[in-house]
Amino acid sequence: MPINAEGPRRAAGPVKAVVWDVDDTLFDYASADLAGMRAHLAAEDLLARYDSADRALALWKEVTDRHWARFGAGEVEYYAQRRDRVREFLGAALDDAEADAWFGRYLGHYEAAWALFPDTVPTLDALAGDYRHAVLSNSALSVQEYKLSTLGVRDRFETVLCAADLGVAKPAPEAFRAVCEALALAPGEIAYVGDEPDIDARGARDAGLLGIWLDRNGGRGDGPSGVHRITSLTELPALLRSDTRFGAPSTFG
Template identity: 50%
Template sequence: MVKAILWDIDDTLFDYAQADTDAATRHLAAEGLPHDTAALTHWRTLTHTHYTRFTNGELTFTEQRRERVRAYLGPTTPDAQADAWFDRYLTHFEQAWTAFPDADPTLTLLTHPLRHAILSNSTTPLQERKLTTIGLRHHFEFLACSHEIGHAKPAPEAFHHACATLDLPPHDVAYIGDLLHTDAHAAHNAGLHAIWIDRTPTPPPPLPPHIHRITTLTALPTLLPTLHA
């Protein structure tokens, strides 16, 4: 049976979407830029586009931030100016950090005998600070983040690195994340049990039997005993 769970953070444990919306609204307004629905949609599109370039290895973590800024300030914006602009956004972002209400109770319930760790497409310092701020860091043995390990989801090497750190074979580990392709399908392809946390109100697409969909983390204690190697 499953002996450990690897967790995604953003939009799985941490309400990234709401924090980003609140922060972008305040930041764009403070910078004297449009901050209506269209502007927020543009911000989210830029984030997805350039973060995907980061996970594909085309940009570093810092470069993807700068590219998002240059869409607003111009393509020749110096690095220092772009970094300062993004740092001002981060100030608003960190003020909006919060965990989903089902995160801590579920982790507390599953503490024994299961082990818990993080696999995230981000940087370790950022995710360490985030988990500490939202009160969840103590639940996890370690954080494996793509910037430091050199592999990003959906690459199987990212999942295998985390499993090796746990000293467990992939079939003894479950992975839970909010993205169907990058998290769920990728975890299955790497040999882990794949759990998709789908908090969206839209009906899901048809799913293969190896993708286990839940809509709240409180469903995990019931689901986990049904997963077998």
């Protein structure tokens, strides 16, 4: 099946740039969020309110996923979804300042657990001489600039674009077009790498980019047609340089 068989056909030609998602692609968000919230709930003496720590953490994830989806759909702005997550999780009618303060205390624990995935820097090193690099994230620019700088990789990327500042989120094609314009490249000259099969890989495919789904844990099915699936970033250099990258999608792992 040709790449982009279900979306605009990607024009054949060499990939000149790799655009990256950040959370759970380059940065281990899930582990940091879990460790950060566990420490935060203990510090706030809130664990006794729940059947178990695991139940409290599962509830936080459910609430986060629900309100993050609202933000992605354009129903609420970035910082408002944070406050709504806190209010729903606590079951309390906090005002904005109170919700911001609670979330801010959580951030201290969360940031203490920040780490890149082990394959992130080696892959960026392997690709550095051959491709330009940028970030497109469904977050806020101030958040991701700070995160990438703290983790020591901000200088790897020419530009960082984020949904909260663009006014449009992935998988909308306008988000992907914005990064194409920022790099002054055609969609067919860009590969997009992200951990979400639909928001990231299919969205990129539909916008005419080379969509690459990073399925780190496996077991999530084949994913959308017309995109590439990898299970580690270490597979990416070979995929980008392979002779078949403009033909049938390859599945590694």
